[in-house]
Amino acid sequence: MTHIPAFAGAGNLIYRSSHVPQFVKAAGCYLQAADGRRYLDAEAANGTAAFGYDSSLLREALSHCEEMPGLPSFCESPLRLDVLSRLEPLFSQAVGQPGRVELDLGGAQGMETALRIAFSNNGPGTIVVFEGAFHGRSGITSMLSSSPRYRELLAAWGLEVVRLPTPDCDRCVHRQPDVPGCTTGCRQAVTRWGAELSGVGGTGFGRKVSAFVFESVQNVGGMAVPDADLLRSAVAHAKANGALVIADEIFTGMHRTGPRWGFQRAGVSPDIVVASKALTNGAAALSAVWAREPLADPGTYRPGSHSSTYIGIPHSLGVARAVLDRWAAWPEVEADMRVLEEAMAHRLDTLRRRHPELILGTDAFGGTARIVLNGPHAPELRRLCLTAHESLGLIVASTGMAPDVINIHPPLVITPSDLDVMIEVLEAALTALAPTVDGGQR
Incomplete structure (x- = not known):
């Protein structure tokens, strides 16, 4: 179990894993940890970061409210x-x-x-x-x-x-x-x-x-x-x-x-x-x-x-x-989401065919996708996505309600080269997972 600081509450999701990066920088679809390791965010803070990590957004936001930084809720x-x-x-x-x-x-x-x-x-x-x-x-x-x-x-x-x-x-x-x-x-x-x-x-x-x-x-x-x-x-x-x-x-x-x-x-x-x-x-x-x-x-x-x-x-x-x-300002967002859906679907289906002993199926819809595993291996695969690749980490999601599913929802601005990185890290994580799985069906 990871070391949880004595002053930090442990009830949230941060400390559910033994590997807990401390992020210090972010740009595009990537987060950087204090140790310098980069992580592709394929969870996008569980769907919030549609536009990825762009500090200019905060500067734009402050320009709208710099004259009045606070206001009571009843005003x-x-x-x-x-x-x-x-x-x-x-x-x-x-x-x-x-x-x-x-x-x-x-x-x-x-x-x-x-x-x-x-x-x-x-x-x-x-x-x-x-x-x-x-x-x-x-x-x-x-x-x-x-x-x-x-x-x-x-x-x-x-x-x-x-x-x-x-x-x-x-x-x-x-x-x-x-x-x-x-x-x-x-x-x-x-x-x-x-x-x-x-x-x-x-x-x-x-x-x-x-x-x-x-x-x-x-x-x-x-x-x-x-x-x-x-x-x-x-x-x-x-x-x-x-x-x-x-x-x-x-x-x-x-x-x-x-x-x-x-x-x-x-x-x-x-x-x-x-x-x-x-x-x-x-x-x-x-x-x-x-x-x-x-x-x-x-x-x-x-x-x-x-x-x-x-x-x-x-x-x-x-x-x-x-x-x-x-x-x-995004004129063709729905068309772009269809392109993203097709790009993720194709890459994930290729991954499924390379790992039929682990992956039962894959789906993509818009800027969202999932990998359905042959058993409750999603928490371990999620952990391996952080550590299995030699130089990059990948952030994906899994939940207690569906421990056989990896949830993927990257920033909607993710590029084809970023998707290739996602598949590369998933490949490394699945390869590391395979020896620990006995092949039991869901």
């Missing part, structure tokens, strides 16, 4: 209004309805704000999510997240949460090997709630479902993409029963999976959208919650329903404005 500013006015169309153009934007800090806080808006309209009630979901680790959002580990230390036990069967066809117990996608039975399984025998109230019942929450890609659940027909069925059923549909776009938002929002892949229209990671490129804490009219209208969602100390801080708003400028 308005032209900078905040500018950011809100630029954010709102990014959502409403995709959904096809106007709405309003509320700001918060991290993703979990944004999810809780979304629930406040849902409850202010529907009243507190049941929340429906999918198996394999991850929506945060706070007291409220840990109840929505699937892993029981998230509720061991803090949980809002009074919240009623119902989990629909997994939308991941690879892990579905009803999967038919010769039938691609979900079956009719799968689609029926996610639309059974609301009936007398289901245990979950719908229209005609006093205790209703207030919200249905989904991710268009289950990042922590193993980079699983819900079957589009299944997701559309679940959304339609929720709306028919009066539940508000909340799209968790914290990870998938702003072209991470190709289109601006992940929900566009399946052709669904949520009522509320939560975005975060790609809004500030990892340089400030900020999330945005969009709700279609009139859900966040002051007549329903009254002023004072929500407050957060730093949602008006000019530094974060300046970063958001600078990042929004970058997005607006």
